[in-house]
Amino acid sequence: MHKVLVAFDGSKPSERAVAYVINLSAEMKQPLEIHLLNVQQEPVLFGEDYLSADMIEELGKSLLDKSGALLKEAGKQLEQADVVFTLHPAVGNIAEKIHGMVKDLGCDTIVMGTRGLGSFSGLLLGSVATRVLHDVQIPVVLIK
Ligand SMILES: Nc1ncnc2c1ncn2[C@@H]1O[C@H](COP(=O)(O)OP(=O)(O)OP(=O)(O)O)[C@@H](O)[C@H]1O
Ligand SMILES: [Mg+2]
Numbered sequence: 001m002h003k004v005l006v007a008f009d010g011s012k013p014s015e016r017a018v019a020y021v022i023n024l025s026a027e028m029k030q031p032l033e034i035h036l037l038n039v040q041q042e043p044v045l046f047g048e049d050y051l052s053a054d055m056i057e058e059l060g061k062s063l064l065d066k067s068g069a070l071l072k073e074a075g076k077q078l079e080q081a082d083v084v085f086t087l088h089p090a091v092g093n094i095a096e097k098i099h100g101m102v103k104d105l106g107c108d109t110i111v112m113g114t115r116g117l118g119s120f121s122g123l124l125l126g127s128v129a130t131r132v133l134h135d136v137q138i139p140v141v142l143i144k
Helices: 012-027 053-080 094-105 127-135
Strands: 003-007 033-040 085-091 109-113 140-143
Touching (some): 012 053, 012 109, 012 140, 033 053, 053 085, 094 109, 094 127
Parallel strands (some): 003 033, 033 085
16 A cells, blocks of 8 residues: 655645545555655744743644644545545644654655745745655655
């Protein structure tokens, strides 16, 4: 069974990545094992001395909640298509988390957008997509 990691940031290309795996799974003889990952980047905190450990923990929790809520929305598309999937909300460095999850789960394919939520329109490939391509040794399907 193919284990596919879909990196989802809520952008249109990442929505198309979800649609792509739905179509792909409909064509496969064996069902795909689909893992949907979103990573919320930790903000750089200046003057951490002024923040209590509780406040930092709260911040981490609310980022994780945000990540979970975003994934739940994406999961609805998969539910409607009767595709089985697992959600992975996360907080941290985006490309590192994608790479780490691929290793931990033993995924054989990554599906992601060429671009994401970034606003600079001149790029063909965003920084997360570029980093992931550098880091991993498995096939990466890039969706425009
Ligand atoms: N926070 C994230 N969590 C999960 N996947 C992500 C995240 N950010 C980006 N991705 C994945 O990477 C793809 C490419 O996004 P990327 O961030 O590289 O481009 P960008 O946002 O246009 O550019 P940049 O972030 O460099 O300004 C997205 O379509 C998505 O599949
Ligand atoms: Mg981005």
